[in-house]
Structures are given as C-alpha cells and as structure tokens.
Amino acid sequence: MHNDIRNNWTLSEIEAIYNTPLLDLIFKAASIHRKYNTTAEVQVCTLLSIKTGGCTEDCAYCPQAARYNTGVDVHALMQKDEVLAYAKKAKDAGSTRFCMGAAWREVRDNRDFDRVLEMVKGVNEMGMEVCCTLGMLTEEQAKKLADAGLYAYNHNLDTSEEHYHDIITTRTYQDRLNTLEHVRKAGVTVCCGGIIGLGETQEDRIKMLHTLATMPQHPESVPINALVPIAGTPLANNKKVDVWDMVRMIATARIIMPATMVRLSAGRTSMSVAEQALCFLAGANSIFAGDKLLTTPNPSFEEDNAMFDLLGLVPRESFKEEKQKLSEMVQATV
Known part of the structure; x- marks a missing residue:
C-alpha cells in the first residue's frame, strides 16, 4: 500500500482543496481514489435500529430524542433472533457490514449490554463485519465489544468543535473524542x-x-451525511443540502484520507442515480443499503442493485483488508 498518507494537514491546506473549482476537485479526488482503492468496489452496509427512541440527549437533528415530539415510537431492545434474521436478509441482499444502532446516551453495564454482546457474536459468526453505534463507551466496554467480535464502532463528530454546542448540549466534543480513543485502544476499527x-x-x-x-490514525470509515430535516426537531425547517456540497465534502475527504472508506450516507433518497454517480466518481466507496437508516428513509436494496448494475459497481467483500494482509504475509514467507 502507498505510504504517503498524511496526518499533519493544516486547515489552510484543506480549505484550498475544498475550494478547488468543482470539476478539477472531482478529477483530483478520482485520481487519488484510483491510486488507493479498487474504484468498482463499494462497501454495502446495513444499519438496523435495535433500540429506538426515548433518548435523553438533545441532538437537534435527531427524531429519537425523548424531548422532541416527532412521532417516533419508542421500542425496547430487539430480541437476538430478530436481529440475526435481519442480518441474514441483509447479507443475502449483498451487504457485507451490518451495523446495529441503539438510542442510548452511553452504554451501561447491564443485561441490555450483555444482549448486544450476544448479537455481535451472532453477526460475526455469519461472516459479516459487525459494527455498533451505542453512544459513549468506556475503555472496558470497548474491550468487551472487541472480545465479542466487533469489527467497527461508529461514533460521529457531527460537525466542527466550534459549531457543536449549537447542535448538542448534553455531551461535549471531548466526550466524543474520548470514546473514539477507547475504541482505538480496544483494536476496533x-x-x-x-x-x-x-x-x-x-x-x-x-x-x-x-x-x-x-x-493519529485516520478513521477506517468516514460517513458523510446530508441532514434529513424531521418535523418536531429544532432543525425541521433547515433547507435541503445541495448535491454539490455533498460532492465537495466527499472529494475533499477522499483527497486528505486516501485509503479511508468514504460513505455516502443519509440523504441519498433525494439524490438521483446521476448525482450518486458523481459522488462515487469523487471517491465515495461505501453506502448504507436497506429501506431505513435508523428512522429516516433510504433507497431499497432493489433500487441500489439496479444502480450498481448500471454503474458497474460490485459490493466489497467482508474483511478485505485482513485477507489482503494475510495473503501478503503468506507470500512473504514463500
């Protein structure tokens, strides 16, 4: 693999990239994407809400916050068998990563967490990369998830540190960075x-x-989401993100984090196939599949399969990095 990945970018360098004329930016990002990745491969991930609503946080975009009246029904933690049946359906439809989301502020050491650990084991045994997004984690909890076979942990920054307090007041930016550090220490991507x-x-x-x-190490996966404004949340009247802003974000992310999976996430339902194609050209190589992202709509498996056929895209296999490293080690010893 190329060894010119940098972790010392300056703000002004990233600003210059972000403000590059759009067609030049897409060309540059596409060139870097070809150098580091197999451009026809897209990681297909499925996200399931295993515990919905009733969250104590005040994230201004989220319909699952208990304090907003958004019509989201509160559901207790799903049963393991239900979750594994959903994971199998996702795998059969072409997903190679299965992500389980729970509307918790943080993980608590209780029976519910034990049940999640069992779900992680079950999905891992199906040969899929298993991911969770459960809120804040301690170092010890991250280690328990790793021991159960967790492959990835999702914990978004959402926005810049400066803008963060306008969106969330129930936890700090540093809390988010701490959780990411605990995940890294546990050896989870x-x-x-x-x-x-x-x-x-x-x-x-x-x-x-x-x-x-x-x-210190780039995230293995960077989701770029466009806000889906939900009635009842403080951001209900925010206007729809322009597709060119998504393309610009994806292209910039690809240039500064060349080997990272850049995920075209929430907001795809309002994008045409042509607009999504531009995002793939600009370096996106991961999507969420399935008709829902936690509680917001998403294109169906059938729509995505038709798009993949049209654009000549194929789902990336599970654990590809690990398999590559293993074959390189084997070749080195021959």
Whole structure:
C-alpha cells in the first residue's frame, strides 16, 4: 500500500482543496481514489435500529430524542433472533457490514449490554463485519465489544468543535473524542464522520474534516451525511443540502484520507442515480443499503442493485483488508 498518507494537514491546506473549482476537485479526488482503492468496489452496509427512541440527549437533528415530539415510537431492545434474521436478509441482499444502532446516551453495564454482546457474536459468526453505534463507551466496554467480535464502532463528530454546542448540549466534543480513543485502544476499527446541513458554515465543514484527517490514525470509515430535516426537531425547517456540497465534502475527504472508506450516507433518497454517480466518481466507496437508516428513509436494496448494475459497481467483500494482509504475509514467507 502507498505510504504517503498524511496526518499533519493544516486547515489552510484543506480549505484550498475544498475550494478547488468543482470539476478539477472531482478529477483530483478520482485520481487519488484510483491510486488507493479498487474504484468498482463499494462497501454495502446495513444499519438496523435495535433500540429506538426515548433518548435523553438533545441532538437537534435527531427524531429519537425523548424531548422532541416527532412521532417516533419508542421500542425496547430487539430480541437476538430478530436481529440475526435481519442480518441474514441483509447479507443475502449483498451487504457485507451490518451495523446495529441503539438510542442510548452511553452504554451501561447491564443485561441490555450483555444482549448486544450476544448479537455481535451472532453477526460475526455469519461472516459479516459487525459494527455498533451505542453512544459513549468506556475503555472496558470497548474491550468487551472487541472480545465479542466487533469489527467497527461508529461514533460521529457531527460537525466542527466550534459549531457543536449549537447542535448538542448534553455531551461535549471531548466526550466524543474520548470514546473514539477507547475504541482505538480496544483494536476496533473506527467509523466517524459528520452531517452537513446543520446550519454550519463552510469553515465548520473544513474544520470537521481537519479533525478527522489529523487523528493519529485516520478513521477506517468516514460517513458523510446530508441532514434529513424531521418535523418536531429544532432543525425541521433547515433547507435541503445541495448535491454539490455533498460532492465537495466527499472529494475533499477522499483527497486528505486516501485509503479511508468514504460513505455516502443519509440523504441519498433525494439524490438521483446521476448525482450518486458523481459522488462515487469523487471517491465515495461505501453506502448504507436497506429501506431505513435508523428512522429516516433510504433507497431499497432493489433500487441500489439496479444502480450498481448500471454503474458497474460490485459490493466489497467482508474483511478485505485482513485477507489482503494475510495473503501478503503468506507470500512473504514463500
């Protein structure tokens, strides 16, 4: 693999990349994408809400916060058998990563967490990369998840540190960074990105990318979400994100984090196949599949399969990095 991945980007360097004329930016990002990745491969991930609603946090974009009246029904933690049946359906439809989300502020050491650990074991045994997003984690909890077979942990920064307090007041930016550190220490891969359309400035977007690209190790996966405004939340009246802003974010992320999976996440339902194709050209190589992302709509498996056929895309296999490293070690000893 190429060894020119940098973790010392300056804000002004990232700003210059972000503000490159759009077609030049897409070309540059596409060139780097070809150098580091197999461009026809897209990681297909499925996200399931295993515990929905009733969250004590005040994230301004989230319909699962108990304090907002958004029509989201509160559901207790799902049964393991239900979750594994959903994972099998996702695998049969082409997903190679299965992510389980629970509307918790933080993980508590209780029976529910024990049940999640059992779910992680079950999905791992199916040969899928298993991911969780459960809120804040201690070092010990991260280790328990790792021991159960967790492959990735999602914990988004959402926005820049400066804009963060306008979106969430129930936990700090540092809390988020601490959880990511605990995940890293446990040897679990990191999935961390953000949302655009939260009323942030262009500078906020650049600062968030800077935080991600200057971590000691880049996140293995960076989701770029477009806000889906939900009635009843404080951001219900925010206007729809322009597709060119998504393309610009994806291209910049690809240039500064060349080997990372850049995930085209929430907001795909309002994008045409042509607009999504531009995102793939600009370096996106991961999507969420299935008709729902936690509680927001998402294109169906059938729609995505048709798009993959049209664009010549194929799902990336599970544990590809590990398999590559293993074959390189074997070749080195021959």
